[in-house]
Amino acid sequence: MPELPEVEVHARRLDRWTRGRRVDAVHLPDPAAVRGTMSTRPSDAHPDGPALVARLVGTTSAGTVRRGKRLGWRFADPDAALLVHLGMTGRWVRRAAADEPPRFARIGLTFNGQTSWFLDSRRFGCVVPLDPATLDAAMTDGLGPDALDPLPPDELAARVGRGRTAIKHALMDQARLAGLGNIHAVEALWRARIHPGQPANRLEPAAWEALAAAIPAQLADVVRDEDGDDDVVYVSDGGDNPFAVYGREGEACPRCGAAVARAVTGGRATFWCPGCQPA
DNA sequence: TGAAATGTTAACGA
DNA sequence: ATCGTTAACATTTC
Numbered sequence: 001m002p003e004l005p006e007v008e009v010h011a012r013r014l015d016r017w018t019r020g021r022r023v024d025a026v027h028l029p030d031p032a033a034v035r036g037t038m039s040t041r042p043s044d045a046h047p048d049g050p051a052l053v054a055r056l057v058g059t060t061s062a063g064t065v066r067r068g069k070r071l072g073w074r075f076a077d078p079d080a081a082l083l084v085h086l087g088m089t090g091r092w093v094r095r096a097a098a099d100e101p102p103r104f105a106r107i108g109l110t111f112n113g114q115t116s117w118f119l120d121s122r123r124f125g126c127v128v129p130l131d132p133a134t135l136d137a138a139m140t141d142g143l144g145p146d147a148l149d150p151l152p153p154d155e156l157a158a159r160v161g162r163g164r165t166a167i168k169h170a171l172m173d174q175a176r177l178a179g180l181g182n183i184h185a186v187e188a189l190w191r192a193r194i195h196p197g198q199p200a201n202r203l204e205p206a207a208w209e210a211l212a213a214a215i216p217a218q219l220a221d222v223v224r225d226e227d228g229d230d231d232v233v234y235v236s237d238g239g240d241n242p243f244a245v246y247g248r249e250g251e252a253c254p255r256c257g258a259a260v261a262r263a264v265t266g267g268r269a270t271f272w273c274p275g276c277q278p279a
Numbered sequence: 280t281g282a283a284a285t286g287t288t289a290a291c292g293a
Numbered sequence: 294a295t296c297g298t299t300a301a302c303a304t305t306t307c
Contacts, residue, residue: 002285002286003285003286006285038287039287039288040286040287040288041287069286085286085287086285086286087285087286087287088284088285088286088287089284089285089286122284122286124286124287125286172286174286174287181285181286182284182285182286183285184285246285269283269284
């Protein structure tokens, strides 16, 4: 699930569920979920992962922060910190402490009779124990400004508009702008009426203006829709597809009625409306 | 059964 | 140096 809105929703959830509460127990059904650095590979498991996670017992959750798709979690007394990346399929759920671990449970923290579980079927997600003094740097290192914060169009153009690479690709470059992934890059471009394959350095000022508005609007709308304690329902979950063009090849564009097109670039499926996002 | 999947990064090739 | 593509990671679901 995770692009910026999903990470934001999970950060809020963990905060609500745990802040100010003491860690009574930890569970680590998949030790490879604990990594020494942010890595998508279980083979990069932290050798001392179990010991480091065990040290959280007795600390108190001090809340979460988010930047781009990274989630930071602080603990106090004694201080500790985790950097969480949800990868492709990561999410957090809360269950009664007496319940069995849910399917795909990788790590769990029990607070006051309830356990918050990190579930991740595909195992690209990870939890990185950090020296709390380094958490701020780890949260921002290598990331552009957070995509949920509106940027003036000229600043967006200066950051994202460099080079001839396709605008969609440039938008997903976390070093230029942090938070957009495949789905929301596709949706933001549709909102701004920009063809995803346009070279980033050839967008007109009017296009940057449209994009600068479309990006935070897209992300904020999704955050609003997904906020709450319920599991996020996504395209592949069999739920209704909530998107305008993503996953809708051949369907009518909700704005102009033309058939939505699909192509694969950079190994990723891209969707656009040939009617209102001309090349 | 084959194809595709929200993320990240390395490795090539042009 | 820059850009695009492909593969890899690990696993599930349609």
